Amino acid sequence: MATDATLATRFLTSLEIPEGPLAGRPLKLAPFQKSFLKGALADGVNVACLSVGRGNGKTALSAGLALGALLGVWDAQPRREILIGARTRDQGRIAWTYIEGLARSLPDDIRARLQFRRSPILSVTLDNEHEIRVLPADGKSALGTSPTFVLMDERGHWALDRGDSLEHALLTGLGKRGGRALIISTSASDDSHPFSRWLDEAQVGVFSQEHRPAPSLPADDRESLMLANPGAEAGIGASVEWLKAQGRRAIARGGSTLTSYRLFHRNERVSGEARDVLLTTDEWLNCEVSDLPAREGACVIGVDLGGSASMSAAAFFWPATGRLECLGTFPSKPSLLDRGQADGVSARYCEMQDRGELDVLGEQTVPVAPWLNEVARHVQGYEVAAIVADRYKQAELGEAIDATGLRFPIVWRGQGFRDGGEDCERFRRAAFDGQVKSKPSLLLRSAFADAVCLRDPANNLKLAKARSNGRIDAAAATVIAVAQGARMVGRATATKGRMAWG
Structure with missing residues (x-):
C-alpha cells in the first residue's frame, strides 16, 4: 500500500x-x-x-x-x-x-x-x-x-x-x-x-x-546561498548568478537593503526593520571581537536607569582602546523567564543571565543606590573619567550618588533630538571607524535589534524602540558612553598652541 x-x-x-x-x-x-x-x-x-x-x-x-x-x-x-x-x-x-x-x-x-x-x-x-x-x-x-x-x-x-x-x-x-x-x-x-x-x-x-546558513558570512557567499536556496539548482526561482549579483548589490548599498537580503534571500534570522536603525546587524557584528583590548586609560560609564518594567543598564567604555562592556539588571519579580514571555523573547533573558550579561537586584524595582554600587564595583581599581546619564532622571540618580558617596564627575545628557542627535552620530561614527570593540553579547545584540532612530525636520536623530516591548536600555547606555568618550578624545587631541596679538 x-x-x-x-x-x-x-x-x-x-x-x-x-x-x-x-x-x-x-x-x-x-x-x-x-x-x-x-x-x-x-x-x-x-x-x-x-x-x-x-x-x-x-x-x-x-x-x-x-x-x-x-x-x-x-x-x-x-x-x-x-x-x-x-x-x-x-x-x-x-x-x-x-x-x-x-x-x-x-x-x-x-x-x-x-x-x-x-x-x-x-x-x-x-x-x-x-x-x-x-x-x-x-x-x-x-x-x-x-x-x-x-x-x-x-x-x-x-x-x-x-x-x-x-x-x-x-x-x-x-x-x-x-x-x-x-x-x-x-x-x-x-x-x-x-x-x-x-x-x-x-x-x-x-x-x-x-x-539556513551560518550567520556572519558574506552576503554573496555562493555555498551558503545554495544552502538557503536549494531550489536554484533545480531551476526553481532565481538562479545562483542572480542571487550573487543581488548579494553584491546589497553589500554595496548596505543598511536596510543588506538586512532585507539576509532575511529573505539568505534566510537568516535578522531583523527586517525598515526604519532608520541605529546599527544594522552587519554593522554591529563588525564591532564584536574574540579578543577584547585591555582596560587602559580612563573609563566612561553610561547609565540608563529603568523603572519596574524597564531594565537598568550600564555601559563601560575605554576610549583609549575602544573596549566596551555592558551589564543589564532587572528586578527579581517577575522572574526573568516570566518577564521574557511577556516581552515576547521567550527564555532570552535567562540565557543572558547564564552568559553573565544580565542579573537581578531588588524585588519590584531595581534599588538605585545598591545598583550604582554594583556598577562602581565592576570597574573598581580603574580610573573613571565620568558617569553619563539621562537628565530626565537627574534628581533620582543624584540622590543615589550622594547616598553611595561616589565621587565621579557626572555628565547629564538629554534624550531628545538635540543631545540625542549628537550622541547617536558620534556613536555611529566610532562604530564605523572600528573604535568600538565588544565581545559577542546577546544583551547588546538584542538591544540594537530593537533600537531605531526617529528624525526631525532638521534631520536630527533620537533613539526609539522598534517595538513596544523592546528593551533598548543597553543600547541607550552604550550610545551616551561611547559619545562621551569620543568627545574626550576629541578634546585631548586639540592643539595646545595659542596665538597672541600685539
Missing part, C-alpha cells in the same frame, strides 16, 4: 506548472521538496515546518498539497475542510492563485466539480461538500472549525498577537479530525519568534526542515 507521501508525490507530478518561464511543463519536485513531503506526510506527524529562502517554491508546493487534500488524494474523510492562514487576505491570495493555476491541469471531469470564489472570502469547493478557505491572521475567524488540513503561509512574518491567536485556533481544531498542519516561511527575525521555536525545539509529532 502506497504511503501518503508517495500518493502526494504522484499527484503533484501529474500537474503542470501554472506560471513563469516553465509554464505548461510537467511539475517536477526538487530533492529538498521530496524530502519535505516524506517527512511532513509520515505516520505520526501532525505538524510540519519548512523554512527556506524566498522564491524556492514553498507556497506553490504547499498549495499543491492543499489541492490534493481537497480532492482526497491521501485522506478520504467526508466534508474535508482545508484552511489557509496568512498574514493578510492579499498574502493568502497568493496560495489561492496557485491552487487555481494548478487546478487547470486537472482532468476536465474533476475541474468541472470545483468552484472558485473570491467573495466574501477566498475559497474553493468540491462538489459543494469539501472546501478550502483563506483566513487572514485573526484568530476569531478560525474558532469553531475542524480542519483536516491546515497551511500557515509565511508564519515567520505574522503580527505576533493576532498571528499567535490564529495559530492556536487552527491547531486546536486539528485534533478533532486528526488533521495535519504545514507551517512554511522564510526565517523569522529572531530565535524567540514562535516560528523559530517550531524549528528549534524537538517535539513529538513535529517534523521540521530548515535551510
